[in-house]
Amino acid sequence: MSNEQHTERGRIRVTGFDPERVRQRDSLSDWTEESGGETEGRFERAWKRFKRNRTALIGLFVVAVLTLLAVFARPITMMGMTVQPFSIAPYDPTTIMYMSPESSAGTYDSPTLSHPMGTDGDGRDLFSRVLYGGRYSISIGFIVVGLSATFGLVYGAISGYYGGWTDEILMRIVDTVYAFPGLILALIIVATLGGGYWQLVAAFAIPGWITYARLIRGEVLTIKENEYVMAAKALGARDRSVIFKHIVPNAMPPLIVYGTLNIGTVVIGVAALGFLGLGMPPGTAEWGTMLDQTRETLIQGPGGAIPWWATVFPGGAIFLFVMAMNMIGDGVNDAFDAQETGIEGQGGG
């Protein structure tokens, strides 16, 4: 567009029109010629929305802090090398305090300055154990969600994309596994394989992929009707590239939302198995296993002061982590949802 005055057009004489003022007027949308080239991806827009959501950011902060505390609680050595030398926790989670000469702590000592969360029934420092305990639940949560989301994604995408008999058979399998509550299956799997870290991962990943598969299949069914999918096929793209380049990226938002919320569910599940005495070996500083030990004492009555700290702190740690994770999940959901409907996010979580 040239900058000369277009005040005369053919035989119509326009008066009182100043194009400069139009250019200076506030535009009705954010669109400018410079920004018009590439539209923002849905993920960037969702991220922008997420960043404005205070509740979700608090959740992210809490999760980050709890994860870092767990990582830096005690040094980590791998194959004889110290990978992580820091140690925030004052004691080793397995050290029994009254065995060491310099400590005056006994069993079920109430919180003091030297033991801010008291000691447990075996006289171990609860603060160190709670910090350290995050290692199990949190890492299992992330690993399980990663594994089951990946498998469920592929499974659901294949089922939804090919349809017909493939879909029928694959979905009947899903429906069947869906008939069992995840915790029941996890219990049986752990009973079969025995307790332990990777057994717990298996126990939650084996039934865990079901919901991802269902979610993705539903998304794929709608997305594959789009013209761009047909265009890709018409251009001779292979099935694999149509599925994973054109369909799956568009099916991601619900998967991400569910995955975020699912981490919390898995963390609770891991702790529940620990609490039922079927998770990590007894005495492990895992949040659920720690609660299992104190339950007996609570039910029998300790015959003295009630050791509330031994229940409140490990359970509170699980609660805090899961709550924060769910706050993130809600925030992610709002961030994607708002964009789907074009409505500005309400914020506030």
Place this chain on the structure above:
Amino acid sequence: MSLRRFILKRLLSIVPILFGVSVITFALVHLTPGDPISQMAATNPHMTAADEAQMRARYGLDGPIWEQYLTWMGNVLTGDFGEVVSSGQDVSSVIIARLPETIALGLFGWLFGLLIAIPTGIYAAIKKDQLADTVSRFVALSGISIPNFWLGLMLILIGALWLEIWTVLPPSRLPLYHPQMLFYLILPGITIGTAAAASIMRVMRTSMAEELNKEYVTAARAKGLPERQVVLKHVLRNSLISVVTLAATLTASIVAGSVVVEVVFNWPGLGREFIDAINQREINLIMAITLFTGVFIVLANLLADILYAVLDPRIRYE
């Protein structure tokens, strides 16, 4: 599609699922290294290999796995779940004895969930983005985040050990139908119902807020209906449909929750029996309870689907 045809079609579709449920149940349990017999042999030095083989034959634990499955399935279909190896009791009689305890607990949890969630959900939707809404959303988020076993322990800690309103355990040998048991149902009932209450509340709030923006609500208001009637008569009915879709999922979570909660409160139901069975490798009992759970949830799903189709006829044509 008429409602009857819809129900028939759904009924037929659960047949292969029920078959799959039985296969999964059987397969999971039989992947276990070691059966109750080898467990017994390990603890009893007087048992010879011949004794072991004899006992295996007696409990049908010899022979190839598919044969064991067919035998088991055949027996199950005639109502015979085998016996508990350690005590010699019939599995079905154990289940019948424990089931009412779990049902009472589950129903109490459901009731608690609905009674808390529906009014608060409505209230939060009406007061959307006001203080009451923010507070109730925070409470609901806590409700879905709190581990049920920890909630149970905290309730014991507060209700039984500090305030001393309850004794930690109900007096033993008090039958379930005794009116006093209602009192002892409160803590485990709240524990099992909290997650359900929180989920229903969240769904109720969202769907209600969505409904309130629809045109029929404006129309109802415009013709001068009192707000109370608009909300309770028109909007509530439509929002409840979304709660029905949630019902099957929540039933499953209550079933899973009963396992944990019964252990927390030493409640003598099926869930605790299940954990005991796992610890003692009582295969027949584990399989029976797992199968029972699976079938129950398939039926709950079916019921929710039918209810949904009754409430919202559009669904039948999909």
